[in-house]
Amino acid sequence: MPRLKDEAIQDKLTRKAVVLEHCLRRRKKEKRKKTKGFSAKQRREMRLFEVKPEQQKYELFLPLHELWKQYIRDLCNGLRPDTQPQMIQTKLLKADLHGAIVTVTKSKCPSYVGITGIILQEMKHIFKIITKEDKLKVIPKLNNVFSLELDGFISHIYGSKFQLRASERSAKKFKAKGTIDL
């Protein structure tokens, strides 16, 4: 438009209605629908486990472990030599692992092997474990095999297949896919 001559512009303007301003202003909506929750940023700064409770001794979490044992016993009805392992496996897949004493048996990274502790938090790709020396260790699930023990039942968890948020794990059906190698 600026390139045309004046008369041409006048000509065009008399015939046409030109919109001077768009009514559709892009209103930046604040997304107020999140009144009942916080945004992920706020959650991140508030939520996670601090390093200061590292002072917490391993002994403080033993009652949690006892609670977990009772929960699992209750879940699989306690009969040990009787039940087929498949039932236990399916139940364990949906069960919660917080408070379990877990050992890393096989791993692609040799420094992880042999770490034992109580699971405090389970996130999408990692476990947070507290060891007997009151150390908080963060262990990735990928390429690791964990072993869980309860009343003579030892089960191995292949971490690579387990890369799911704990809440999603209850909802997901697991299929045997791929190899179980590390």
Add this chain to the structure above:
Amino acid sequence: MSAQVKDKEAFQRLSFLYQAAHCVLAQNPENQELARFYCHMQRSISRRLVLRQDPSVKRTICKFCSSLLVPGISSTVRQRRCSGRRWSVIRCLCCGQTKRFPSNPAYKLWAEQPEALLENQPQTDQKPATRQGPPKEPSAHKTETPTVTSSLQSCPTPQGTAEAGSHMGKGGPSRR
């Protein structure tokens, strides 16, 4: 109506998480992050699997930051009077959000009304055989299996979970 197995496991998991949160808080009142993590996990599981929870359980978890509310440690409870009625105001110390409940002893929660239990629902085409199944199961659909939690709590556990026991009981008339 037989109990769906997956739901029962999920309810057990929810109640375990709730008790674990209480247990952790009892061991160390300073560390609320872990309790918050467990309650958040509980909420996300119930959201994912669309499970209803008992109001007495929901009232002790902050809706906004999902921390476990224990009066005195992580929340304050006050009585206020506003618009002519008495309200209990519970304020979460972590995020500063408030919850208000009118104190009306005559108010009955839906879950406690006798018509809410599945057993009492009008029978349409249910065979009597299936009804003989554990009568507690239908109520398990609506609430968080109180039976399971009682079995979990009967074993010796620290006093923290004993407090959980008192919380887990039905809400009853709102606190005065």
